[in-house]
Amino acid sequence: SLTPPLMKVIADGYRLLVELEDMEPAFQFCVLYWKKGQESRMQQKMVKEFTSTVHLDTMEAGPEYCVKAQTYVETISRSSSFSQAQCVRAQGSRSMWLITVLVSFSGFAVAALILPFLAWKASKIFQYSCCLIAVLPDTLKAPEPPTHLILCGSEEAEQCDLMVHVMPSEEVLRLWIQ
Incomplete structure (x- = not known):
């Protein structure tokens, strides 16, 4: 009697891969895979030529994907039972x-x-x-007290006051209009 193949299910990023054991060239593998909880929507892939790793599908993030496989020999039309399902989630x-x-x-x-x-x-x-x-720098600070400065400049201030002439606003307006 035929035995189910030894397999390893791998999630490589979002790719669902299965590694099958190396068997005789006459052997083929029937691989079934599905989203966990959606067994009615199972998909099948026949692997006729031996390759160590088979890409089954692109997975969605979140749900688990399950895989099981059976060995099939076409020359004698016999197949093994299915292996136990192995499930993985997208990494x-x-x-x-x-x-x-x-x-x-x-x-x-x-x-x-x-x-x-x-x-x-x-x-x-x-x-x-x-x-x-x-903050004033020291070079701008006056070395004498301020009262001395006011006393020194008082004569000049009186001269300035004598030169200032205050004009009434009507006269300023009249000069401005002309």
């Missing part, structure tokens, strides 16, 4: 979750580094634009 769903976590963590790390710097920079801009404290 892409885990890797997408991992990528999402890594990108999110990186975003938070960058934000944690940049936000304090931006807050500090904004506080400096606010300080210099709104709360300016002018």
Whole structure:
């Protein structure tokens, strides 16, 4: 009696692969595969030439896919029973979750580094634009007390006051119109 083939089901990213044991050239394999829970929509693939790895289908992220196989010898028209079903899940769903976590963590790390710097920079801009404290350099500071400066310039200020002439607004308007 024929025995079912030894097989190994592999999920390579989103590709559903099956590795079959090396058997005689007269042997063929009938491979059945399906989404778990959808046995009524089973698909069949006949492997007539031996290749160590057979690509069965492209998987969707999420559901498990199951595979079982039987050995078939065409010359004597006999087949083995089916092997036990082996199920795998697409590895892409885990890797997408991992990528999402890594990108999110990186975003938070960058934000944690940049936000304090931006807050500090904004506080400096606010300080210099709104709360300016002018500090004069020593070269611009007068060495004498301010009262002495006022007394020194008082004669010149009186001369300036004598030269200033205040005009009534009507006269200014009349001169401006002419």
